[in-house]
Amino acid sequence: MTNCVLCKDNLKPEEGEIIWRGDDCRVILVNDPDLPGFCRVVWNRHVAEMTDLTHGERDHLMNLVFAVEEAIRHVMHPDKVNIATLGNMVPHIHWHVIPRFKDDAFFPGSAWSKKTQETHEGKLAMREEQALQLPDTIRAIIANLY
Amino acid sequence: MTNCVLCKDNLKPEEGEIIWRGDDCRVILVNDPDLPGFCRVVWNRHVAEMTDLTHGERDHLMNLVFAVEEAIRHVMHPDKVNIATLGNMVPHIHWHVIPRFKDDAFFPGSAWSKKTQETHEGKLAMREEQALQLPDTIRAIIANLY
Numbered sequence: 139m140t141n142c143v144l145c146k147d148n149l150k151p152e153e154g155e156i157i158w159r160g161d162d163c164r165v166i167l168v169n170d171p172d173l174p175g176f177c178r179v180v181w182n183r184h185v186a187e188m189t190d191l192t193h194g195e196r197d198h199l200m201n202l203v204f205a206v207e208e209a210i211r212h213v214m215h216p217d218k219v220n221i222a223t224l225g226n227m228v229p230h231i232h233w234h235v236i237p238r239f240k241d242d243a244f245f246p247g248s249a250w251s252k253k254t255q256e257t258h259e260g261k262l263a264m265r266e267e268q269a270l271q272l273p274d275t276i277r278a279i280i281a282n283l284y
Numbered sequence: 285m286t287n288c289v290l291c292k293d294n295l296k297p298e299e300g301e302i303i304w305r306g307d308d309c310r311v312i313l314v315n316d317p318d319l320p321g322f323c324r325v326v327w328n329r330h331v332a333e334m335t336d337l338t339h340g341e342r343d344h345l346m347n348l349v350f351a352v353e354e355a356i357r358h359v360m361h362p363d364k365v366n367i368a369t370l371g372n373m374v375p376h377i378h379w380h381v382i383p384r385f386k387d388d389a390f391f392p393g394s395a396w397s398k399k400t401q402e403t404h405e406g407k408l409a410m411r412e413e414q415a416l417q418l419p420d421t422i423r424a425i426i427a428n429l430y
Contacts, residue, residue, distance in 0.1 A: 186364070187353065187357065187364075187365055188350055188353060188365075188367065189350055189353050189354045189357060189365075196346070196350060197343065200342070200346050204334055204335055204342060207333065207334060207335050208335045211333065211335060218332070218333075218370075218371055218372050218375055219333055219334075219335075220368070220369070220370045220371075220372070221334065221368065221369050222366070222367065222368035222369070222370070222394075223366070223367050223368070224364075224366045224368070224394055225364055225366075226364050226366070226384055226391060226392040226393070226394075227392045229364055238372055245372060246372040246373045247372070247396060248368075248370055248372075248394055248396035248397075250393060250394035250396055250397045251394075251396045251397065252398065
């Protein structure tokens with residue numbers, strides 16, 4: 139759709155980087171200063187809901203989402219992983235996969251909740267450093283899937 | 285775990301009702317006055333992350349999540365469905381499956397975002413009435429899965 143930002147796929151460098159691309163999906167490492175390691179798995183075609191996909195397409199997408207979770211756990215050692223597909227503003231299927239830490243800006247709320255605290259700068263810098271390993275780790279885990 | 289509310293499974297009637305129960309999962313119709321039709325799919329065993337499950341267990345759980353989405357779309361005709369597993373407060377796998385409407389209390393934010401508006405009472409009452417069809421519809425769709 140011409141007015142859908144996820145159809146256009148012209149990600150600005152300051153928003154993040156595409157770290158893997160397949161025929162059906164792409165994986166983005168999001169640049170979120172409060173939540174280093176935040177990733178998105180985007181379905182390439184303009185589809186609004188998971189149940190608009192075939193069962194095979196759903197499986198494929200969820201395998202990628204869980205591959206990203208696996209990489210995030212391996213690289214970032216988060217206290218929790220959050221996974222969500224909302225799409226209220228952009229009704230084009232995209233999954234958020236977010237490493238969460240007890241000292242992150244929104245914990246224990248959702249990443250869309252009110253900010254509750256400031257994370258120590260050194261901790262944030264360390265996590266940004268760790269997140270640099272995510273692209274290679276995600277690509278390796280996805281390569282092993284198929 | 286003894287201190288986990290989702291292990292105890294003593295749902296109070298004012299919190300919602302269990303509408304389907306299997307060996308591994310249960311489905312709850314949540315009583316949320318702002319979001320009629322809000323459902324949860326809970327993994328029965330105490331497990332924190334999706335990647336702690338086997339691939340077969342993940343597929344089973346996601347099939348149930350998408351069965352609930354299918355029922356919600358059929359019964360409630362929402363503008364969007366939101367699906368999320370967070371677990372920051374209760375690290376025991378549970379998926380939220382939420383029908384969202386452009387005039388609901390939190391739209392276009394997440395169900396955990398700040399309230400943005402009041403929904404017309406008549407609309408809310410109509411959606412609560414529709415949600416009464418969810419238990420039977422969800423059970424019928426799950427019965428067809430296996």
